[in-house]
Amino acid sequence: MEISPDQIVYFHLGPVAINATILFTWVVMLLLTAGSWLVTRRLRDTETMSRWQNLLEVLVEGMGDQIREVSQTEPGRYLPFVGTLFVFIASSNILGIVPGFRPPTGSLSTTTALAICVLVAVPLYAIVENGVAAYLRQYLQPTFFMLPFNIIGELSRTLALAVRLYGNVMSGTIIIAILIGVVPFFFPIVMELLGLLTGIIQAYIFAILAMVYIASAAQVEAAGAAASDRHEPNQPS
Amino acid sequence: MDSIALIAAVSIFTAGITIAIGSIGPALGEGRAAAQALSAIAQQPDEANRITRTLFVSLAMIESTAIYCFVVAMILIFANPFWNYMISQGAG
Numbered sequence A: 001m002e003i004s005p006d007q008i009v010y011f012h013l014g015p016v017a018i019n020a021t022i023l024f025t026w027v028v029m030l031l032l033t034a035g036s037w038l039v040t041r042r043l044r045d046t047e048t049m050s051r052w053q054n055l056l057e058v059l060v061e062g063m064g065d066q067i068r069e070v071s072q073t074e075p076g077r078y079l080p081f082v083g084t085l086f087v088f089i090a091s092s093n094i095l096g097i098v099p100g101f102r103p104p105t106g107s108l109s110t111t112t113a114l115a116i117c118v119l120v121a122v123p124l125y126a127i128v129e130n131g132v133a134a135y136l137r138q139y140l141q142p143t144f145f146m147l148p149f150n151i152i153g154e155l156s157r158t159l160a161l162a163v164r165l166y167g168n169v170m171s172g173t174i175i176i177a178i179l180i181g182v183v184p185f186f187f188p189i190v191m192e193l194l195g196l197l198t199g200i201i202q203a204y205i206f207a208i209l210a211m212v213y214i215a216s217a218a219q220v221e222a223a224g225a226a227a228s229d230r231h232e233p234n235q236p237s
Numbered sequence B: 001m002d003s004i005a006l007i008a009a010v011s012i013f014t015a016g017i018t019i020a021i022g023s024i025g026p027a028l029g030e031g032r033a034a035a036q037a038l039s040a041i042a043q044q045p046d047e048a049n050r051i052t053r054t055l056f057v058s059l060a061m062i063e064s065t066a067i068y069c070f071v072v073a074m075i076l077i078f079a080n081p082f083w084n085y086m087i088s089q090g091a092g
Helices: A020-040 A051-071 A079-097 A108-130 A132-140 A144-182 A187-234 B003-022 B024-043 B045-078 B081-091
Strands: A009-013 A016-019
Touching: A016 A020, A020 A051, A020 A079, A020 A108, A051 A079, A051 A187, A079 A108, A079 A144, A079 A187, A108 A132, A108 A144, A108 A187, A132 A144, A144 A187, A144 B045, A187 B045, B003 B024, B003 B045, B003 B081, B024 B045
Parallel strands: none
Antiparallel strands: A009 A016
């Protein structure tokens, strides 16, 4: 039994082996891009709109609301990154019920790539928000001796993001494969339903955790700087 | 017992022990989290949305420890590096 879609190689493109992960990532990308392009080709701001435009508006508005509630700021520049993570993971997990489709999120390579995107995005957003010095000073909170632990925490939460998504999607696939061997007809369908639910929840959690990490790096520092600004004028008096 | 049988036996036994012990802690933790969230919703029904969202995120974070154990068990059974090494030694 293949534990990872990386091991299913379809064909070779020069030196690169095109395996199920790459192929189905392309399929998801193609679906999302072509779908968005088809829908946004004829946008209307009148009262009548196509149902697909309605769907996309609900999706974007909903993600914006969630980001606003979690980070207590305007979604503005966070929405493209966090929303893309959510839409990609959710659609690849949902498409897992299509026969023959192996979810690319069931491969540790994909989830590690996504987690590394978050790892890179956190300092980028924090530096754009507060500047380099303020971001680096955050590693020395609360004291200098916490520096190694802050760095380890940064890396281990990236690992946790990757393994959590991989483990959930992979376990769904494996359990269904085992159940098909044991009780072939009815029970795997129930587990597929459960897999749909877990897929959506994991996509939501991945996006929300990415947002929480970005927001904590971008805002705690701003609050701390404001507090120290308030503190300094008080000292002489 | 030759080494292949030994590796197989130890791997399967360890996989079972891993998932058995590793699921105790997250189960207790998730039970506590869900119970606290339910009583919080019962006391403040207006905050149900916020509590549910936080509950889902924290359940996923608690669950990830169980998922780590599951991944380790799956690696031991289906992608065991020692087993693969012994098989390749035997074939080569």
